Amino acid sequence: MTAWRTVWQGRWARSPWWDVALAACVAVAQLWPLLSRDGPWHWWGYIVAAGSALPLVARRKAALPVLLVSHAFSASYDLVDVVAPQPLWYGPLIALYTVATRSGRWVRWGALAAVFSGGLLTVGSLDTAFRGVVVSVTAYALGRAAAGSRAYAAVLEERAARLERERILEAERAAERERARIARDMHDILAHAVSLMVVQAEAGPVVVRADPERAVATFDAIAGAGRDAMDQLRRILAVLREEQGSGAPKATVEDLPDLVRQAAGAGVEVGYEVAGEPRPLPPDLGAAVYRIVQEALTNVVKHAGASRADVRLSWQEQELAIEIRDNGRGTTAGLPPGGGNGLVGIRERAAAYGGTASAGPGPAGFTVRARLPL
Incomplete structure (x- = not known):
């Protein structure tokens, strides 16, 4: 299992094509409610849905800017009155997960506060706000867990390398x-x-x-x-x-x-x-x-x-x-x-x-x- 995960992390997880594929999948998931609904075609909804997903291509190089851009598009989605009723949170959640995994403490907390503030300003009901808080905290917690697992694996690898040198x-x-x-x-x-x-x-x-x-x-x-x-x-x-x-x-x-x-x-x-x-x-x-x-x-x-x-x-x-x-x-x-x-x-x-x-x-x-x- 460890060897498989090492190969995965080494060959795929660090590949830029992985982020391109991820952004494409998120874009499709966020566009699907628009494509599947009945009614006239509204170009602004498609731009907002795609704009919330495409910045994920650069999430490893600029985690915080990607989160802010993705969240801004996602928040503006609720301001468009011609789209499907459910909010598209996939892009911002993945961006928040990336920030929690790769950024420092103050950057993480600031990003989390920005996400909560933007969500509260745009949601239309307490129920929607509560769901937004729950999924955001979940994404953040998963990111921190992944960071801890990665740090622990690095410690084990360093210890194994030291023992091998000894x-x-x-x-x-x-x-x-x-x-x-x-x-x-x-x-x-x-x-x-x-x-x-x-x-x-x-x-x-x-x-x-x-x-x-x-x-x-x-x-x-x-x-x-x-x-x-x-x-x-x-x-x-x-x-x-x-x-x-x-x-x-x-x-x-x-x-x-x-x-x-x-x-x-x-x-x-x-x-x-x-x-x-x-x-x-x-x-x-x-x-x-x-x-x-x-x-x-x-x-x-x-x-x-x-x-x-x-x-x-x-x-x-x-x-x-x-x-x-x-x-x-x-x-x-x-x-x-x-x-x-x-x-x-x-x-x-x-x-x-x-x-x-x-x-x-x-x-x-x-x-x-x-x-x-x-």
Whole structure:
């Protein structure tokens, strides 16, 4: 119903031909009593009847002048003694309806007063005057009701447009957050894998000469880090291809032992400790825990110059505490350009799930801590 009315208002109600057709119909209705009566033809009655209807062609552009002209012709109709006995009120009523729909308060009230005054000066009986007042008030009330309905429809349309704009903005913000999350994931995956591969590759020539068997293990670790990075990148790309975005598995807390073994393959001794009772985590939260530990270990391998690092997960009643501690330099002051991006990513991941993260010098090195609510 709403769609039909919108089409009607848009295509026909605003068309000038609609007013032309309306004026023609009103002219016929007002001329009909003259054409159907017996007696001689009186040209003045036809002019008055037509003059009361034809101004309706311009009723949208000049509502008040059209009303005054139409009402003047209609009022003069009663002064012609050769016409049918009933007054022709159709043109003035439609003009009054238009004024009530489109004009301001004072113009409306002034027009209504003018209609009443002119009617009282020309009618011949109280009964006719009463009928004129009733139909005029009815036309005015219908016009105000139409104006209110139109204003209400405009409010609803504006509200719907605003909600649609808000929906689009929210979708854009969600897409931006998702792009940022994917960028962090890819940064963490590549930074971790490439760091391990670079460290192991640099040590490879030395190990080959000193300990061939250990060199084989080193090269195996390089290949394993590359394969793991490729697997995780495939997971991300699979998520991007999924329409629902949830068809591919994500790294979780259960994958942390493998992550620790990879870091140990880069020449850093890594300890892994779990305190408390582990609990299942939502996939996104589990992936966030994994990425936080991954980025912290990547910084240990790349920047800390540490020989040992310890990863500790403490499962508490309402939160999960994560701590990664190393025995390296204990500061990030000497990091190369871009070296602090991972720590920013850790804070952003924790904040995204209502948690907190901090990083700074520890008792004998550098410590990264994060707390995530459960």
